[in-house]
Amino acid sequence: MFLLFNGERHNPLSQSRNVIGFCSTCGSDLESLAYYSTDSEWLVSAQCAKGHLALIRYGRDWSWLDDLPLEFLKEEVKVADLPREKLDAIFTPAEIRDMIACQEGSPYVRQNIYRARTKYERFEKLFGIKIDI
Ligand SMILES: [Zn+2]
Structure with missing residues (x-):
């Protein structure tokens, strides 16, 4: 934790x-x-x-x-561990790739994280999982 x-x-x-x-x-x-x-x-x-x-x-x-x-x-939510079909319902493949890269400390496109952030609330509402990157 x-x-x-x-x-x-x-x-x-x-x-x-x-x-x-x-x-x-x-x-x-x-x-x-x-x-x-x-x-x-x-x-x-x-x-x-x-x-x-x-x-x-x-x-x-x-x-x-x-x-x-x-x-x-x-509790840290690891995007890489979340079911792919749930992620796919909300995020684009590029956003998912870069959220995982960001959490793993790999290079990522900042713009994709910004775009993904605007969808966290919708993701939480749908699946009850709060992402915080
Ligand atoms: Zn007490």
Whole structure:
């Protein structure tokens, strides 16, 4: 699971489970899900026993900064893994090729990604899959 924070994508450094405090909603133990690092701070996603999610920001020295809601966490949808017939229903072959190339870090035509982006909402409505490239 990667984290989108301030428009940047972060991969987890560690997914070790530790009790890191108390849930601000219900007060039960909060357990870490994943640790992320940005230039200036640490981010830790966490979940309590009752399923409340939180994202906790720490300074570089692990001083607590604040708790954020965990809506920033998204599961990455790999276009290459999606059924081709679903993609074909919405996107052109060139758009599909370049969405996959973009996710894999290969060269792609930017214009095709822009065009594909205008169709993400329709794709999500039809298939319940949210693409974010
Ligand atoms: Zn809770």
